[in-house]
Amino acid sequence: MEGTGLAELARILVLDAGYNTALVMAGSTVFGVAAGVIGCFTMLRRRSMISDAISHATLPGIALAFLCGLAVFGSGRNIVLLSTGAAATGVLGILAVHWIRERTRLGEDAAIGTVLSGFFGAGVVLMSHVQTLPAAGQAGLDGFLLGATATMTADEAVAITVASVLVMAATLALLRPFAAVCLDEHHASNLGLAVVTTDMVMTALLLLVVVTGLKTVGLILVIALVIIPPVTARFWTERLGVMLAISGLVGGGACYAGSAASAFWPDMPTGAVIVILAAMACAFSVAVAPVRGVVSRLVHARRFRRRVVLRQALLACSRGDRPDDDALRILRSAGLLGADAELTMRGHAKAAATASDWRLWELYLECYPERALATPEWGSRPIDEVLPADTVAELRARAGSG
Amino acid sequence: MIGPEAIPPAGRVLSTTDLPLYVQGLNVAYGSRPVLWNVEFSATAGSLTAVVGPNGAGKSTLLRAVIGQVPRLSGHVRVFGRGFEPGDGTVAYVPQQGIVDWEFPASALDVVAMGLYGHIGWFRPVRRRHRARALEMLDRVGLADSAGRQIGQLSGGQRQRMFIARALAQDAEIYLLDEPLAGVDAVTETRIMTILRDLADAGRTIVAVHHDLETLQEYFTHALLLNGRVVEAGPVGGVVASASIDRTYGRFATAGAGIGAG
Structure with a gap:
């Protein structure tokens, strides 16, 4: 049957x-x-x-x-x-x-x-x-x-x-x-x-x-x-x-x-x-x-938040400021902070790289604010991953000549 | 470069209980597009702060993030040293026009009386004295004659003043206004600024999104230049005198001038 x-x-x-x-x-x-x-x-x-x-x-x-x-x-x-x-x-x-x-x-x-x-x-x-x-x-x-x-x-x-x-x-x-x-x-x-x-x-x-x-x-x-x-x-x-x-x-x-x-x-x-x-x-x-699904958005939002906080923690370190506890935790989990609450060698390098990258982002915001503000992920990633090469080159030139 | 001694102990940063409004490390994003990047600013009692910046700079978002209407990625908002509590009546918010249902069956007086709901409570009746107070607030913005009109019949300037009357009725310590002068005539503009100045003189804290750079210095005591991040903040004289306004709006780039060292 x-x-x-x-x-x-x-x-x-x-x-x-x-x-x-x-x-x-x-x-x-x-x-x-x-x-x-x-x-x-x-x-x-x-x-x-x-x-x-x-x-x-x-x-x-x-x-x-x-x-x-x-x-x-x-x-x-x-x-x-x-x-x-x-x-x-x-x-x-x-x-x-x-x-x-x-x-x-x-x-x-x-x-x-x-x-x-x-x-x-x-x-x-x-x-x-x-x-x-x-x-x-x-x-x-x-x-x-x-x-x-x-x-x-x-x-x-x-x-x-x-x-x-x-x-x-x-x-x-x-x-x-x-x-x-x-x-x-x-x-x-x-x-x-x-x-x-x-x-x-x-x-x-x-x-x-x-x-x-x-x-x-x-x-x-x-x-x-x-x-x-x-x-x-x-x-x-x-x-x-x-x-x-x-x-x-x-x-x-x-x-x-x-x-x-x-x-x-x-x-x-x-x-x-x-x-x-x-x-x-x-x-x-x-x-x-x-991309549009709930799971994907959740994962994406978490990763994005972590990236933003991590970058700002590195920027704070490079300025000599103390990142807040949440940021310190993310730094530690990224392996950039040693057990002595001190940046590791890699952490130092990363902080310096982030700081110089951020200077270009700031310059972009100052030169073309409306374009910059409409750019997805501005500031949250290295600039050459987001902007076309010629724009980055222009910003580098301006930063150098400034 | 960063040793343990270079990282100051936690807790040192916040001695902000006296400040009406203190925002620290505020990050807001829509999806994966950052809108506010690590924003930090404070407003003192009796100050009138203009939030200034190009389109998409996050001005409205900043106000809405302060009152928790927009989710924060990270960061803190302190109102007199405490976290912001919606409904405790400390912060009044005047939104941009157009967010309201203008077809809604309510008179100007009804809307202003809603500003009193925080005091009256959601389930107790609106009494005569409450309506009298609402009418008093409408009178303060010069709108007493229109108290009974359906809100859709008010002109742009009248609508704006009605919202301000609603905020006044809340009797808050901090007033956040999103473009209170947008689309109003010169007389209304003067009237609104007089009301705001009176509030500031009475020790209240005013933060308003403002568009007109010409009147910035005349109307406000402080300015916060915003384009995604804080370009500069402080007493309005110093902010205007510096080159920061150009750095906020990107004017030199379009004018073709060189870039000063950041």
């Missing part, structure tokens, strides 16, 4: 568990990548939370579309119809947030909270009405709340794939306008870019991703897929291109694994599994990412 279970899981993972399952997993994965990519820009534009308003605003649309379908075609379960309904009230939600932000003195957070809960409340009322109907097919509607890839049909998977590829292609095509607006909208506008239109396109792509993701992650958690992957990616890189790639990878990876889990355990809410996986990737990155 155990063995066949594992074999089944393996078949699911290599997309060999039937045409439908493979299609659903492929669709979910592509969706995850698209969410991660557009999510980078909404995060950089500080608009991430708007996606939560959008997703919750889709619920009344889904219910209304279902009711319309029921009245007109006799069945409401059609992905295109439901998505259209979802998008329609999603747009209303966006407009409502925009209106509150522009016309009142409330902040965007208050606007989003108000719209989100208002639309969601309306959606829940409509949904409970739908549940009382004897019509077939409303059972699947639950899946829109928390995501259920197990009940996804092949047609739905294809629709999701197509929409996701569209979003990705559009985002990559609009890379430069998006980046320009996120970085400096005034400059972008100066270059002739229509900032408002760019923002609208960005929001439209976000809307498309949210609607696309309803079936996969569900509307309650779809926000996680446009926030967590970019946040995770940001820990690993300082470059936009790399960030987009990592974010897409995290989003796609989480959706791939989550929909596989859902195929294996059909009762699991897919969205929750996907979000947990993405959150784990995020937690891992927060902890151990180089």
Whole structure:
């Protein structure tokens, strides 16, 4: 039993568990990548939370579309119809947030909270009405709340794939306008870019991703897929291109694994599994990412403090002052202080070297204060490790001629 | 060069209990960019000290490090010989404009009354006499007429004076002000400096970030020249007379003149 279970899981993972399952997993994965990519820009534009308003605003649309379908075609379960309904009230939600932000003195957070809960409340009322109907097919509607890839049909998977590829292609095509607006909208506008239109396109792509993701992650958690992957990616890189790639990878990876889990355990809410996986990737990155990770920063801060105190202790010694106890301890642990509380030979040499290095730093501060003060690690390292050789040479020349 | 006899015994350095403010070996960094390097300075009672230096010199950081709003890498701050305790009312701090939520539903009087929270306590009501005192402070800065206005409706100069009234309400010994004269008109500037001078005359200690070198000598008794480290500190006359201001702002470098021996 155990063995066949594992074999089944393996078949699911290599997309060999039937045409439908493979299609659903492929669709979910592509969706995850698209969410991660557009999510980078909404995060950089500080608009991430708007996606939560959008997703919750889709619920009344889904219910209304279902009711319309029921009245007109006799069945409401059609992905295109439901998505259209979802998008329609999603747009209303966006407009409502925009209106509150522009016309009142409330902040965007208050606007989003108000719209989100208002639309969601309306959606829940409509949904409970739908549940009382004897019509077939409303059972699947639950899946829109928390995501259920197990009940996804092949047609739905294809629709999701197509929409996701569209979003990705559009985002990559609009890379430069998006980046320009996120970085400096005034400059972008100066270059002739229509900032408002760019923002609208960005929001439209976000809307498309949210609607696309309803079936996969569900509307309650779809926000996680446009926030967590970019946040995770940001820990690993300082470059936009790399960030987009990592974010897409995290989003796609989480959706791939989550929909596989859902195929294996059909009762699991897919969205929750996907979000947990993405959150784990995020937690891992927060902890151990180089440079930006918590551990790395702690280690770095400790080393930096020690370096600064050590240098100042050496400078104090070279002036004939007594360093304080903390500094003496660091001097001792660096092997520069003998048992008799006297600098060792190496300590003397180091103190003299530090003093002459510090004279150059002081000169740099005096010559180019604003540049010097903006230099990372100024004063805390030997000057030729930090500044370019020609600058150091200039300072040496000035020091000599002075 | 450094023998045991050259290292004086510990404890000799600090005989600073009389000094209102004494900062020693203060190091502050943002990430791995040092902002304050081994800063040492003191301020005496009744002095008006200007903190002067180019952009990014760490002037605001110095004030915020003194009151513990910015973590220190190392170093000590002594207020009357003791460590700084937030909330004990000895030190009043007037931040730069713009850090406040100007949409906040509060009147100028409410804000000034907050200066009294240290005396009133967090959980006891603000009584009529407290409000009367807050109004008195607003009057001192010439803002009594605007006491009931929502803070967002005050002009730049009025906002600055409101903050000063809030600090006055604290009745502190030491006043730290971050650019109190930024963006205020000439009349307000004179008014603010008169208030600060009165405080100093009453034996309080004033430390203010200041930008205008023209008025440095007229307004202040002492100056602290800062660019990452202390370039010079002392009575304002001596500081202005020395070449230290140029060494702080790096003017000679842009003027192309030679560098004097450091």
